[in-house]
Amino acid sequence: MPIIMISGAPHGQSEALAKRLQELTGWPLLGRQVLLEEARKAGIKVGRLINAVIRSVGSQEKLAREKDLYLAFITKRLCESVIDDNLIYYGRFGHLLCPGVSHRIRVGLTTPMHQRVKNVMQQLNLPQEKAITYLEQIDADVEKWSKFIHRETAGHDPRYYDICLNLQHINIDYAAEMIHQMSELPEFAATKQSRRQLEDLLLAARARLLLAANDQTRNAELGVRAKDGVLTVTYMPRQKVDENTIKNALADLEGCREQLCTMAETSILWIQERFDPESESFSQINQLAQRWGAAVELLRVVPSTEAEKKPAQAEPVQQSAEYTGGVEDDGPEIDDGGLTRTMDELIAEGRFAGARTIYGDKKDILDVCQEGGNYSLVVIGDMFLEKGHEARMRDTRELAIGIRDSIKVPVITANEMQSRFLFGKRHLVRLLAFAALVACIYLLVFHFQEPILSLLGGKLHEKMKWLSSLAVAIFVPVVAYCYSTVTGLLLKAVGID
Amino acid sequence: MEHLVVHFLHIDLATALQVVLLGFIGGVLSGFIGSGGAFFMTPGMMNLGVEGVIAVASNITHKFGKAMVGSRKHGEAGNVDKKLAIFLLVTAVAGIQLAVFINSMLFRGGTGHGSAKGAGANLYISIVFSTILLFVALSMLRDLINSSRNKEEGGGPSQKLARFFKRFNLPPIIYFKVADIRVSLWVLLGVGVATGYLAGTIGVGGFIGVPAMIYILGVPTAVATGTELFLAMFMGAYGALSYAYQGFVDIRLTMLLYLGSLLGIYLGVFGVKVVHEKIIRLVTSLIILLCVLSRVIAIPVYLRQLNLLNMDPSLDVYFNMTSKFFLFASGITGCLVILFFVIRAYRQRRGIQHSIRVACQDTSADLKPEAVTTTG
Numbered sequence: 001m002p003i004i005m006i007s008g009a010p011h012g013q014s015e016a017l018a019k020r021l022q023e024l025t026g027w028p029l030l031g032r033q034v035l036l037e038e039a040r041k042a043g044i045k046v047g048r049l050i051n052a053v054i055r056s057v058g059s060q061e062k063l064a065r066e067k068d069l070y071l072a073f074i075t076k077r078l079c080e081s082v083i084d085d086n087l088i089y090y091g092r093f094g095h096l097l098c099p100g101v102s103h104r105i106r107v108g109l110t111t112p113m114h115q116r117v118k119n120v121m122q123q124l125n126l127p128q129e130k131a132i133t134y135l136e137q138i139d140a141d142v143e144k145w146s147k148f149i150h151r152e153t154a155g156h157d158p159r160y161y162d163i164c165l166n167l168q169h170i171n172i173d174y175a176a177e178m179i180h181q182m183s184e185l186p187e188f189a190a191t192k193q194s195r196r197q198l199e200d201l202l203l204a205a206r207a208r209l210l211l212a213a214n215d216q217t218r219n220a221e222l223g224v225r226a227k228d229g230v231l232t233v234t235y236m237p238r239q240k241v242d243e244n245t246i247k248n249a250l251a252d253l254e255g256c257r258e259q260l261c262t263m264a265e266t267s268i269l270w271i272q273e274r275f276d277p278e279s280e281s282f283s284q285i286n287q288l289a290q291r292w293g294a295a296v297e298l299l300r301v302v303p304s305t306e307a308e309k310k311p312a313q314a315e316p317v318q319q320s321a322e323y324t325g326g327v328e329d330d331g332p333e334i335d336d337g338g339l340t341r342t343m344d345e346l347i348a349e350g351r352f353a354g355a356r357t358i359y360g361d362k363k364d365i366l367d368v369c370q371e372g373g374n375y376s377l378v379v380i381g382d383m384f385l386e387k388g389h390e391a392r393m394r395d396t397r398e399l400a401i402g403i404r405d406s407i408k409v410p411v412i413t414a415n416e417m418q419s420r421f422l423f424g425k426r427h428l429v430r431l432l433a434f435a436a437l438v439a440c441i442y443l444l445v446f447h448f449q450e451p452i453l454s455l456l457g458g459k460l461h462e463k464m465k466w467l468s469s470l471a472v473a474i475f476v477p478v479v480a481y482c483y484s485t486v487t488g489l490l491l492k493a494v495g496i497d
Numbered sequence: 498m499e500h501l502v503v504h505f506l507h508i509d510l511a512t513a514l515q516v517v518l519l520g521f522i523g524g525v526l527s528g529f530i531g532s533g534g535a536f537f538m539t540p541g542m543m544n545l546g547v548e549g550v551i552a553v554a555s556n557i558t559h560k561f562g563k564a565m566v567g568s569r570k571h572g573e574a575g576n577v578d579k580k581l582a583i584f585l586l587v588t589a590v591a592g593i594q595l596a597v598f599i600n601s602m603l604f605r606g607g608t609g610h611g612s613a614k615g616a617g618a619n620l621y622i623s624i625v626f627s628t629i630l631l632f633v634a635l636s637m638l639r640d641l642i643n644s645s646r647n648k649e650e651g652g653g654p655s656q657k658l659a660r661f662f663k664r665f666n667l668p669p670i671i672y673f674k675v676a677d678i679r680v681s682l683w684v685l686l687g688v689g690v691a692t693g694y695l696a697g698t699i700g701v702g703g704f705i706g707v708p709a710m711i712y713i714l715g716v717p718t719a720v721a722t723g724t725e726l727f728l729a730m731f732m733g734a735y736g737a738l739s740y741a742y743q744g745f746v747d748i749r750l751t752m753l754l755y756l757g758s759l760l761g762i763y764l765g766v767f768g769v770k771v772v773h774e775k776i777i778r779l780v781t782s783l784i785i786l787l788c789v790l791s792r793v794i795a796i797p798v799y800l801r802q803l804n805l806l807n808m809d810p811s812l813d814v815y816f817n818m819t820s821k822f823f824l825f826a827s828g829i830t831g832c833l834v835i836l837f838f839v840i841r842a843y844r845q846r847r848g849i850q851h852s853i854r855v856a857c858q859d860t861s862a863d864l865k866p867e868a869v870t871t872t873g
Contacts, residue, residue, distance in 0.1 A: 390575030390675040394719055397574070401773050410845060445752060453505055457744035465742050472558060472741035472748070473734075479752060480562025484759045488570070491760075496767050496843060 002103040002188035003078075003087045004179060005094035010138050011119045012111035013167055018090035020176035025088070025183070030081050032091030039073045046070060053148045054141045065219075067149055072208035079202035085190035092142055095160050096150045100197050103190040107179055108161035112168045162188075200226040203255050207231055214249035222246070223295070223353050227343070229257030234267075234295045234353050260347065267353045271299045271365060271399075272381030272414075275342035281381050281414040282342065286351060294376060295353030296346055299368060300339045302359045303386060362399050369403050378403050381414040431489040438482050505747050506547050513753050515545055520559070520757030522832040527729075527758070528567055528765020529835045530707065530722060530781040535560065537828035538758075540821065542750065554740035555750035561733030562755065567762045568727035574770055576723030578675035581716070585689045585706070586728055592693020620799035623792045629695055631789045633708050637782035640712075641775060662713055676716045676724070688713050707781065718777050719769050761832075768835050771842035780834050787827030795820040 004021060008014030015031060022029045039046050049066045078098055081087050085103060095106035113135070120131040158164045163182060165175045182188070204226040211217040211224065211233075223234035231253070233246050250259060270285055275298065289296050339355055346352035358368055369378065380400050384392045396413055404411040445452060454460045461468050506512065519541040526537065535556055542552040571577050599621075667681045688709050695705045706728065710721035740746050769777060798813050800806035 387677065388674045390572075390577075391677045393575035394717060397719075397770055398717075401771070405773055442752060445749065449749065452748060456741065456746055456748055457505065461744045465744070468744060468746070469738045469741045472737055472746055475748070476558055476562045476737065476751065477565060480566050480755060480759065483755055484566040484569075484763075487759045487763055491763050491767070496764065 002085070002105050002183050002190070003082060003098070003101065004089065004105045004107060004183065005097060006088070006090040006107045006109055007093055007095045007161070008090070008109035008111060009116065010092065010142060011116045011123065011135065012109060013115070013119075013172060014090040014109050014111075016172050017107075017109060017175055017179075018088050020172050021088050021179060024176055024180045025086070027086040027088050028081055028083050030078065030087060030089045032094075035074050035077055035091070038077060039070060042073060044069050044073055050145065053145055068208065069212050071149065072205040072212075075201055076205040076209060079198055079205065082198065085195070093146050093150055096146075098198065098201055101201070102194040102197070103188050105163065105179065105182060105188050106161045108158065108164040109175070110164065110166040110168075112166075115167065196228065199229070199255060203229065203231055203253070207233070207250055207253055207256075210253055211246070211249050214245075216245045217249045225352065225354060226256075227347065229255065230260060230347070231256050231258070232260045232347060232352055267295045267297055267375050269297050269299060269369065269375045269378045270381060271301060271378065271383065273301050273303065273337060273383055273385050275300065275338035275381075277338070277342045277345040281379075282345070284414075285379055286346070288377075289351045294351070296351050297353040297375075298339060298342060298346070298355035299365070300337050300355070300357045301365055301383065302337070302357060303361065303384070362395070362402065365399065366402055366406050369407050375407070375409050378407075378409055378411040379414060380411065427489055427492065431486060431493070434482050434485045434489070438479075438486055441479060441482065505551065506545070506750070508749055508753070512545055516542065516750060516753040517757040520754035521761040522757075522828050523754070524563065524758030524761025524763075525765045525768075525832045525835050526761075526784070526828060527563060527726065528570075528762035529768045530765075530777060530784065530831075537824070538754065540824060541828075544821070547747070547750065550745050551747050551750075554737075554743075554745035555747045556754070557733055557736035557740060558746045558748070559733075559751040559754040559758065560729060561737040562751075563758050563762060564726050564730035564733050566759055567766060568723060568730055570763060570766045571719075571723030571726055571769070574719070574723070574766065575675065576719045576769065577727045578673050578716070578720055578724045579727060580671075581673045581676055581710075581714075582724045582727040584671070584685050585692070585710075585724075586731055588686050588689020589693030589706075589728075592690040592695070595690075596694045620796065620803060623796050623799060625695070626792045627789050627796070629705070630785050630792075633705070634782040634785040634789065636712070637708060637778050637785075641778055641782070673716075676714075676720045678715050680714050685714070711778075722769055722777070764839055765835060768839040768842070772835075772838045776838055780831055783834070784827045784831040787823050787830065791820045791823035791827065794823065 004018075004027075006014045006018055006021075008017075018029055018031065021027070036046055045066060049070060075098065078087065078089060081089075089097070091097075095108065098104060116135055117128060117131045120126055120134055121128060124131070124134070126134060163179065165178065167175065204224050207226070208224045211220070211222055220235060223232075225232045225234075231250070233250075235242075235246065247259065250256070253259075268285060268289055272281075276282065285296060288294070336357070339357065343352060343355050356368070358364055369375075378400075380396055380403075383399065384395045387395065400411040400413055403409075451460075455471060456468050508516075519538045523535075523538040523541075538559075539549075539552045539556050542556065543549055547555070568577050662681070662684045667683045669682050670679050671682055671685065672679050692705045692709045706725045707718075707721045710716040710724065711718055716724070737746065794816055797806055797808060798816050801808040801810065801813070
């Protein structure tokens, strides 16, 4: 049986639908208001966060920390509320919570505007005109909230949901019945993998909250990830925390199979469409990360064309992390572009800083980079694979320039990382040979100027005009080729290529 | 009968070095903005005492090889759409023929009554040059400012015109794989003929061709630059063989130009790869503006020659000198700006490359992950 996440606009009928579903199923029920209240009681400054996001005020750094805490809290509460794999949650962006858990049914509920206006008029005792203005304002605020908290603006996009229901022509009872029937489908049944995913989310959320509750780790910038019960906390040495401090803060953490504390002096963002831990790029980036004491964050990009076939949303890597507990689930294998394998390797090396998949184009990548952490280097690997070779090279280069300009950090392509191999002995020999040839040509031409000029514009030319054209047609490209080879190799030797 | 060879310049070391320098500046400009070699190098050589026609012939011969190298380099970087170049070449030839016809008519139209023969053509060329290029440069600058303000568009060149022409959607529609654009053949024909005509009239291909490709066809800036160079290779080859047949090519000048220009063109192409395309457009428009200024300053001379302006003929020399000054200023300033950005980008890259090289060479045990990772 699944977890049902109902997302609807404010003053819609998501609560009524959730309650009707509870009557049908008897599953536990949780609403957004309850979560907010509990978060407030737990000391998370929800009111301040809402106010700051809506009015666009306050320090982005503090807001980001408050946001992480808020998300950790609601994730923890949601995961803890699941009983026998079941839960009904209603809110505004429930479909974006608990990413990667396959036994979720994400329900998008559309309530006609007139019904919402009617609800507001009844609930808040407002005249119709004011109710409309109020709803318009609250919808705009919700949009801002979703953009900041969930990095999403397209909350109404049907691709985000498993089912979208419009209450214009059906009533709550029918809607609840449809969802109830859908929940019995085997596709939404819990699996070992999805349960494991939920446990990992809970583990990471608990760890995040414990770290926030500890005086010594409260203000530290920490990366917290969990996979298969292994918790990875990444920290920077310039911060006033160390491995022991983190371990002490997490002493009471339950359900953790293993804790890995990775000290990262800095982080490297690696952007690619498909990852391969056996590739040369991986080896180079890993070596670089070790040298710099850096953690590597993976950003997998699924281009827009491919994304059209899939739900288009930015999501953490847990979606693709496949835990099978040694038993392979039936059904098609999820192709995550080698992200999980690469992530596993990085975790094993103690260099993992996080991973995400985004669906979109260059602009989306730039947005994600701007929202990301303090990177020391951005490496762009194989991108735009569906395009031709030339367009791919050019787009990669333009993306690199775009990222460099927007986040002001060095950006390098995977090819450039390998460029040190480009100038070797073979090139040196070639350079010397062509340099000698060019020198000979120039010496000959300037030593025997008279006969050559005679051919081009003198007596000889008078007799055989066509020979001048032929000589120019052959000689000029040869000189240009030979000398350009010398120039090109010389510049390559000094790194201008 | 006097042979043309007597008009060939005696080249000493100082002259040779100056020609190399001219080549270098022209090469940097060509590599970076796809054009700009000819407008700078031809008058530059004439200043050194080379006969005009020999300067043109040697330069166009040099252009043949330079464009070949430049387009090859651009091709390696994925910036040359050969299919697009061939379409433009064929259509541009028609435009050039039209321009040649009009210019010839105007040239023959000199009255001989006090007005210099060809002054009419000069005036016509200068006015068209100034008007068209001023429009191009100001449009590019305006677009740059707009795109800087409008971050949502990603800061790229305006696609308004390209979208406008796309709306016609008249078949056959041709797909250009490298540029990654789809264009109606009819739009392409129009653009080709128009750019050919303007290029044939004012003698600068890239200044018209590159902006036309960017704004009307929607070609990415780097591809417009690379494709223009590819196009220039054919134009250069045709010109070189024709002039060689006439006996005007001084191969020594061509070879000296190569010494500077091929180095310059590599730096220019490198610049296209590492410098933001906004900078390419900015530099292009600034160079065009200075060229326009140079031409505008020369207009009173032609007006006087046509008896349309009452001016002391002794002032001609000052107008010509000032005009020439701005011409050289545009080339040298453009080259210096490009080199500044290229060197800056190069130093940044070297820093990264150095770090990476050190990292990849050092695999000592104290850098193994166990040292910084603990399992608890």
